Amino acid sequence: MASASLTIRSKTEVLPSRVRVRQRSAQRAEPSISFQVLGALEAWVGPRKVEIGGPRQRIVLAMLLLAPDRVVSIDQLVEAVWNGRPPTTCRTQIAICVASLRKAFRAAGYTGELIDTSAPGYLLRSAGHHIDSMEFAAGVDSAQTLARHGDVGAATDRLGQALALWRGPVLTDMSSAVLETEAELLDHRRLTAYEQYATLQLQLGRHREVISELTALVRDRPLWEQARAALMLAHYRSGHRSEALALFRQAQRVFREEIGLEPGSVLQDLHTAILQEASDLMPPTDMTGSLSTHAALPQLPLGAVEFIGREGDVQSLDALLRRAREGMSSVGLVVGRPGIGKTALVLHWAHRAAHAFPDGQLYVDFERTGTPDAPAALLRALGMSDTEIPRNYQDRLKEFHRQIGQLRVLVVLDGVPDDSIAHDFVPKAGRCCVLMTSRRVLATPAQVRLSLQELTPADSVTLLGSLVDDGRAEEDTAAAHRIASLCDHLPLALSAAAARLVAKPHWRFPHLLTRLGDRRHRLEELSTGAPVLRQVLDSVYRTLSPAAAGLYARLGLINGECIAVWEAQALLDVGPMAAQRLLEELVDATLLEVADTGPDGWFRYRLPTLHALHAEETAHTEVAAPVRKAACDRVLAASSAHVKCPADSRAIPALRMVD
Numbered sequence: 001m002a003s004a005s006l007t008i009r010s011k012t013e014v015l016p017s018r019v020r021v022r023q024r025s026a027q028r029a030e031p032s033i034s035f036q037v038l039g040a041l042e043a044w045v046g047p048r049k050v051e052i053g054g055p056r057q058r059i060v061l062a063m064l065l066l067a068p069d070r071v072v073s074i075d076q077l078v079e080a081v082w083n084g085r086p087p088t089t090c091r092t093q094i095a096i097c098v099a100s101l102r103k104a105f106r107a108a109g110y111t112g113e114l115i116d117t118s119a120p121g122y123l124l125r126s127a128g129h130h131i132d133s134m135e136f137a138a139g140v141d142s143a144q145t146l147a148r149h150g151d152v153g154a155a156t157d158r159l160g161q162a163l164a165l166w167r168g169p170v171l172t173d174m175s176s177a178v179l180e181t182e183a184e185l186l187d188h189r190r191l192t193a194y195e196q197y198a199t200l201q202l203q204l205g206r207h208r209e210v211i212s213e214l215t216a217l218v219r220d221r222p223l224w225e226q227a228r229a230a231l232m233l234a235h236y237r238s239g240h241r242s243e244a245l246a247l248f249r250q251a252q253r254v255f256r257e258e259i260g261l262e263p264g265s266v267l268q269d270l271h272t273a274i275l276q277e278a279s280d281l282m283p284p285t286d287m288t289g290s291l292s293t294h295a296a297l298p299q300l301p302l303g304a305v306e307f308i309g310r311e312g313d314v315q316s317l318d319a320l321l322r323r324a325r326e327g328m329s330s331v332g333l334v335v336g337r338p339g340i341g342k343t344a345l346v347l348h349w350a351h352r353a354a355h356a357f358p359d360g361q362l363y364v365d366f367e368r369t370g371t372p373d374a375p376a377a378l379l380r381a382l383g384m385s386d387t388e389i390p391r392n393y394q395d396r397l398k399e400f401h402r403q404i405g406q407l408r409v410l411v412v413l414d415g416v417p418d419d420s421i422a423h424d425f426v427p428k429a430g431r432c433c434v435l436m437t438s439r440r441v442l443a444t445p446a447q448v449r450l451s452l453q454e455l456t457p458a459d460s461v462t463l464l465g466s467l468v469d470d471g472r473a474e475e476d477t478a479a480a481h482r483i484a485s486l487c488d489h490l491p492l493a494l495s496a497a498a499a500r501l502v503a504k505p506h507w508r509f510p511h512l513l514t515r516l517g518d519r520r521h522r523l524e525e526l527s528t529g530a531p532v533l534r535q536v537l538d539s540v541y542r543t544l545s546p547a548a549a550g551l552y553a554r555l556g557l558i559n560g561e562c563i564a565v566w567e568a569q570a571l572l573d574v575g576p577m578a579a580q581r582l583l584e585e586l587v588d589a590t591l592l593e594v595a596d597t598g599p600d601g602w603f604r605y606r607l608p609t610l611h612a613l614h615a616e617e618t619a620h621t622e623v624a625a626p627v628r629k630a631a632c633d634r635v636l637a638a639s640s641a642h643v644k645c646p647a648d649s650r651a652i653p654a655l656r657m658v659d
Helices: 017-027 055-065 074-082 090-107 132-148 152-163 177-203 207-220 225-237 241-259 265-275 311-325 342-356 371-381 393-404 419-425 457-467 477-486 491-503 509-517 532-541 546-555 565-572 576-588 609-622 625-639
Strands: 033-036 042-045 115-118 121-124 330-335 361-365 410-414 433-438 448-451 593-597 603-606
Touching: 033 132, 055 074, 055 090, 055 121, 055 177, 074 090, 074 121, 074 177, 090 115, 132 152, 132 177, 152 177, 177 207, 177 225, 177 342, 177 491, 207 225, 225 241, 225 265, 225 342, 241 265, 265 311, 265 342, 311 330, 311 342, 311 433, 311 448, 330 342, 342 361, 342 410, 342 433, 361 371, 371 393, 393 419, 410 419, 419 433, 457 477, 457 491, 477 509, 491 509, 491 532, 532 609, 546 565, 546 576, 546 609, 565 576, 565 625, 576 603
Parallel strands: 330 433, 330 448, 361 410, 410 433
Antiparallel strands: 033 042, 115 121, 593 603
């Protein structure tokens, strides 16, 4: 049998020539798209500009670009497009907008999948494309890494490249409250990056190079103290002492006219130093761009978008600046109840005081980083690689203290959990400043100790009006004051209330007041969309001992305006000393406040309203119904032998949630 010769050809070889040409064309890579957000919104497919379409399409595209590779829900898009007043056909119209965008990109020459439908909304795929806002963020991150490794010259150049991506005000051609908020955040990041850029330029002795840019920035934002301080320093180092002093006199005039205040300590102290021709104002002698000691780029996160009040607290922290000028180490401690604004205060002050710590500003959030990793995070910020960082906690601490040595650095430790951890980071010597916040009352020695209190009613309403910047607060100031009161004048709760109003432009203050007036749902209203308030209270509750946690939950069963030791005894069925010890543990955890001393000589306590609401919720979820009823029965039985405080004329305390 004769053998047969079989030749196998590929599928490509047997295809007709027209089909082969079409297949090769399909295999060519799609052109990349360049999206420009940092200015007027534009998109380009290669050299072709995309005709994005009308206002709605532009808003939808902007929302997707601000969250690349993440699903943006239809509800979010509806809110952004119609500002809380959507038509009944809004979801259909959003689908039409997305279809129009896909068509526009196809018309410009891009036929790939760019915008995916992904429940509960849409997602823009960024792979292979250029988005200038992402490039800006990556450039800032890269600059921080370079500075941590001591390459200040390269870090400065990288920041300059990132800032050059900005072409003007962001998204100004779109009428959307949601996008206005996003634009403000982006602009805040730009200002922070420029502050870092100017700081590094001054470190490198490039004071003349930054004068023109800083002059324009101060002209546009005359109340921004950090920029003005940098410009004063640049002029002084350039031999323009009179110009530097004139900038301070101008600040005095502007601050008095605009806000009725004198310039802050950042400008005041710099002005004094210039008058005295302080030697530490001159640039370092090493101008190579590679520092012999670690020079850390500012690691501080952004502060609060709106910071209101706290002038006395800021002035108290300024004592740390005076010690820094005298070359002494210092410790500052800020404690206060959850949501009181500790982090906002220290970051606000730290940004103002950054010029006094030319070797860098470092930041660690203990809740996010964790105590064992905190020293390692600080060492990375100081330029050490993971292979150089010691393996165990104590060795890391020793290396941290060795590294900061004689550096003039500011170290912000946010959320220090207890005294032992605070003690670990107290500077042993040198010239650094350590500023701590804690939700617990700490005994750690500190040159400045602040127990932060609620905002004043006036400052609370001012904060609401600043966050809801559309005149609604001025329409009904009485309702605004009542909302502030229901929020316990806590910045966190006030910000949550403002977020509700910003997300609902059709709401007026009385409408939100009605919703917050129902105490059963108040905590839920202040946690909708951003449940940080409840989460913060939960996190503090989880740090309590089991006995103190049990008392905290049971305090939600009674009127918390004035809590006597005997009531805590009855709630837990324990002796008076045990009851007071647990009450004091709650005071140390900043969940309870001391009200006064009763006629029997025992302290009496107050559970703030929002804490009481959280305690009620906790009692329902953590304490069985029979246990709750038994606790209330004991309080009622014990009440006949006691009298409530004058603030509550009832002999028998009001009981809640008795099942």
